[in-house]
Amino acid sequence: MLSHPSLLPRTCWVWFALVAAIAGPGVYAQDTVPALSYQEVLRLSAQNIDVSLATRNVAAAKSDVLAANRSPLPTLTARASSIDLQNGNGSGSVLQDQRIDKSFGLDWTFERGQKRELRTQTSEKSLAANMAELKAMKVSQQLMAATSFFDLLAAQHKYAEIQAISNSYQELQAIATKRLAAGDISAQDQARIFVEARRAMADTLSVDLERKRASIALANVLGIQTRADQLVLLSDWPPAWDPGTLLSPLQAHGVDQLPEVQAAMDRLSAAEISLQLAQSLKKSDISIGSSVDHYPGTSDRLLEVRMQMPLQWGYGYEGEIARAVAQVEQARDQLEKIRLVLASERMGWTRALETAQQRWTDYDTVIYPQAHQVAQQAELAYQKGAMSLTDLLDARRTLRTILIERLQARADYAKSIAAIQIRYVSDLR
Numbered sequence: 333m334l335s336h337p338s339l340l341p342r343t344c345w346v347w348f349a350l351v352a353a354i355a356g357p358g359v360y361a362q363d364t365v366p367a368l369s370y371q372e373v374l375r376l377s378a379q380n381i382d383v384s385l386a387t388r389n390v391a392a393a394k395s396d397v398l399a400a401n402r403s404p405l406p407t408l409t410a411r412a413s414s415i416d417l418q419n420g421n422g423s424g425s426v427l428q429d430q431r432i433d434k435s436f437g438l439d440w441t442f443e444r445g446q447k448r449e450l451r452t453q454t455s456e457k458s459l460a461a462n463m464a465e466l467k468a469m470k471v472s473q474q475l476m477a478a479t480s481f482f483d484l485l486a487a488q489h490k491y492a493e494i495q496a497i498s499n500s501y502q503e504l505q506a507i508a509t510k511r512l513a514a515g516d517i518s519a520q521d522q523a524r525i526f527v528e529a530r531r532a533m534a535d536t537l538s539v540d541l542e543r544k545r546a547s548i549a550l551a552n553v554l555g556i557q558t559r560a561d562q563l564v565l566l567s568d569w570p571p572a573w574d575p576g577t578l579l580s581p582l583q584a585h586g587v588d589q590l591p592e593v594q595a596a597m598d599r600l601s602a603a604e605i606s607l608q609l610a611q612s613l614k615k616s617d618i619s620i621g622s623s624v625d626h627y628p629g630t631s632d633r634l635l636e637v638r639m640q641m642p643l644q645w646g647y648g649y650e651g652e653i654a655r656a657v658a659q660v661e662q663a664r665d666q667l668e669k670i671r672l673v674l675a676s677e678r679m680g681w682t683r684a685l686e687t688a689q690q691r692w693t694d695y696d697t698v699i700y701p702q703a704h705q706v707a708q709q710a711e712l713a714y715q716k717g718a719m720s721l722t723d724l725l726d727a728r729r730t731l732r733t734i735l736i737e738r739l740q741a742r743a744d745y746a747k748s749i750a751a752i753q754i755r756y757v758s759d760l761r
Contacts, residue, residue: 409438457602464591
């Protein structure tokens with residue numbers, strides 16, 4: 333009879349993980365890799381390096397708001413003129429007696445056209461966009477982590493299944509060796525069983541490599557660098573969900589509520605305000621200042637008042653305005669593109685969930701039970717001499733294929749559930 337690890341109690345998988353952590357060949361001797369649950373994976377993925385970079389962008393955008401919301405700084409001017417290099421300026425103190433025209437003045441620039449307000453509003457909209465992009469980044473990383481988690485979970489279950497099949501072939505090979513010695517089977521049948529046993533061992537190595545690669549992929553998303561190929565998962569498959577329970581919040585959740593769309597809308601608002609800021613350049617800023625002069629021999633208290641402003645002769649900032657207009661159109665096109673992509677993505681998730689749920693149900697309730705029953709009957713029939721070795725091996729190969737397909741169907745179903753939960757139901761973001 334074929335042993336089937338998936339029939340073991342769920343707690344056995346936890347014990348398997350703990351035993352692996354303790355008995356493994358130096359797995360956690362130096363650098364400990366914690367056993368991870370699904371919720372812990374989602375939490376860590378929302379704190380990885382990509383999320384950290386997005387957080388830094390938010391901090392920089394906050395600084396931009398602070399820098400934008402201020403008036404131009406005043407300018408201090410110190411000047412010394414009328415220095416007579418030919419005849420000299422007389423004797424005595426340079427500051428008090430010598431005939432040198434000295435002045436100290438201050439100049440203030442007064443912005444016109446609400447430049448400061450528009451500049452601040454642009455920075456605030458950019459900050460809002462960065463904050464929305466931070467939420468989108470967390471969701472994106474959690475989606476990647478969930479996909480990697482269930483890929484690794486499927487690989488671990490697959491390894492256990494293939495290992496059990498390999499062990500059953502080893503038992504069959506031992507029995508075949510005894511039967512060959514007793515003359516019950518031919519040498520050809522014994523050789524065929526040997527080949528199948530070696531093939532099962534090779535499959536075990538291949539699945540073990542797949543498991544390690546899935547572990548490394550999950551570790552990369554989480555930012556775990558130490559012994560990444562030996563991550564241990566404590567969680568099992570999520571419970572089955574009624575598609576209607578998940579699809580109802582998906583259908584009720586508008587595309588414009590998603591953080592990617594919110595970020596694009598804020599970028600569009602920032603571009604529109606930037607256009608107003610470019611148009612405000614047509615109103616020239618005025619600089620007003622005054623100076624106090626000290627010129628011995630003429631007067632110790634001379635006052636100068638001045639005003640400056642650029643003259644827009646031959647150029648009215650057409651280049652800056654045209655660029656701002658192009659950026660508004662670009663932001664509007666980007667918003668529409670994101671809306672279309674996310675709308676298509678939502679429809680795809682709806683179809684994927686329905687298909688994955690139906691496929692998993694078929695494999696779990698119909699295909700796998702029948703294949704398992706056929707394999708059991710084939711084992712019993714072969715032991716009693718009522719079935720040929722060819723039919724037995726065919727039944728085993730069919731069961732092996734269905735086991736792998738069943739696990740893949742379960743992983744696809746779990747990933748579909750996770751995608752909708754993270755996107756529309758989860759409160760982690």
